[in-house]
Amino acid sequence: MMFWYDHDVSGWGWFAMTASIILFWALIITAAVFLFRALDRPHEHTHAPVAPTP
Template identity: 75%
Template sequence: MMFWYDHDVSGWGLFAMSAGMILFWTLIITVAVLLFRTLNRSQEHTHAPATPSAEDILRERLARGEIDEDDYQRRLNALHAGPLTKP
């Protein structure tokens, strides 16, 4: 019977068990949060990026100085007129 009373948990043992439990739960919660973020992020990035419209491209070319305002207006009117068909 003396064996059971000889190995009690001292102050340092109690501290080590408490610190170990805190580290264990911190690790579990961190893994769960990272897993949740990873699964949530993969759904956000599955959408294909939007392609710019023809008007957006014309606007960008005008802003970069590749075309002047007259050329921009002429091309914009051609876009709004619809497809060119020969009679």
């Protein structure tokens, strides 16, 4: 019964947990947005063949 009276998360623990969850979801949403933009982008081939100069 080593931690009988002091087994709760402290204020800094709650802060770290909340910050890590927010950071986790921000990274997930950012990755989803980048993936959606990459898949939604039309494939444009703008490289026109260059005629050789004489």
